Amino acid sequence: MRQSCKIVETCVLFIDIRRSTELNLQHRPQTVSRLYSSFVRAMVRCAEQYNGHVRGIIGDRLMVIFDVADCFTNAVRTAQSMNTVSSRIINRYFKHNEVSCGIGIDFGRMLVTKTGFRRHGVERHNYRSLVWLGRPANVASKLTDIANKDSTxxxxxxxxxxxxxxxxxxxxxxxxxxxxxxxxxxxxxxxxxxxxxxxxxxxxxxxxxxxxxxxLTPKTPAILMTRVVYDGFRAKHPTEPSIVKNWYKRCYVSVSGYDDAIFGGDVIFTELVPA
Known part of the structure; x- marks a missing residue:
């Protein structure tokens, strides 16, 4: 049996709701269910707006892959859009500003393959799913885990x-x-x-x-990205306000498997925020 696979070099983005366990404990199941549904739908739309493709949804965690063309621009724009919608729109419906998200972005070569099995019989569904293997997916996921965390x-x-x-x-x-x-x-x-x-x-x-x-650890911004993503975005948009005004700053955090600089910022699209 042949196992098909493909190598892709592009940006990968993860987003995850912070303190989701606390949200489950503090609110009714119906409220949390509506939150997750609204969050996933909104984040998918943010990704699609910038040619992003959602390739994984696990609870409140999404994985987005971008077309190679303009992947740096689209990944950072998606992150800014997601940060705006989650913190300034969805969060407006919670009294204590409980909804916050962490976003991580990396770029590089990833191996895409299929795992799982085909189940035959009455249910003739394909249970095979795509898996993205490689350092960029691991690093982006780990950046998401530490993004938008309070100081300890x-x-x-x-x-x-x-x-x-x-x-x-x-x-x-x-x-x-x-x-x-x-x-x-x-x-x-x-x-x-x-x-x-x-x-x-x-x-x-x-x-x-x-x-x-x-x-022990400093507070981290909502969006974290590796140096290659930051440099790629800056090269494309040298006059962008977030670049000119230095809204993305170097963050002295570390993730296993990555030893270069990490940049982060809590950047939003003000035009998307309701008055």
Whole structure:
């Protein structure tokens, strides 16, 4: 049995609703069902507007492939359109701005093949489906997973350090990490032993236990794309406002399987937003 396949080099885009589990818990099943139906229909129309072809729908996650011609322009335009519709139109019907999406785009060579099986008998349907294999699909999917995510923090022990500047009779308090505070301590030696510690800053007069929040990951924009997509779009549209005004900025995030720059922005089409 022959297995047909084809190699395609173009842009691939994924979009996914953020916090979909919370939406299911906070709203009635009928509300969530209408949301998903409206979302999928709207995103398909956004893709079709820019010659995109939806090649996968799994719940609230869509995969879009573009014709090779003008794929950079069409992929970025689709992302901007999807971001506008999801955040500024669909989200208007939710009181607490609960609907947000992550969008990821990459470009490259992908192998398209068919998997599954044919089921014969009473139900003579073709159960074979297309699968897109290759780095661009994997990277775009991973970018979607981290797009439009809030910052994450951890709480760690710290020291609230008090300083007294006697010359001006001024007091101040500043939170420092344990490592910073301990590193500034110096032992005073008497007869070969350390009898006490003194802070290297002569103005420190007190230290109290405290905690502080440390950022683990930064907040990410709604649209993330690889360098090749950004460069391709910028080359085609050097006077585009999003390029001239630097709305897409380099994001210092990483995904496995990709080691080049990632650009992102929360760009929308203002003309699509209802007054």
């Amino acid at each position: 923090f951890i709480t760690e022990p710290a020291v609230n350090v008090g300083r007294h500047y006697s010359a001006i009779n001024e007091f101040s308090w500043h939170i420092e990490s344990l490592q910073e505070f301990i590193g500034a301590l110096k032992g005073e030696h008497f007869w070969g032993n350390v009898n006490r510690f003194r802070h290297s800053d002569e103005y420190v007069f007190a230290a109290l236990p405290a905690t502080r929040n440390v950022q």
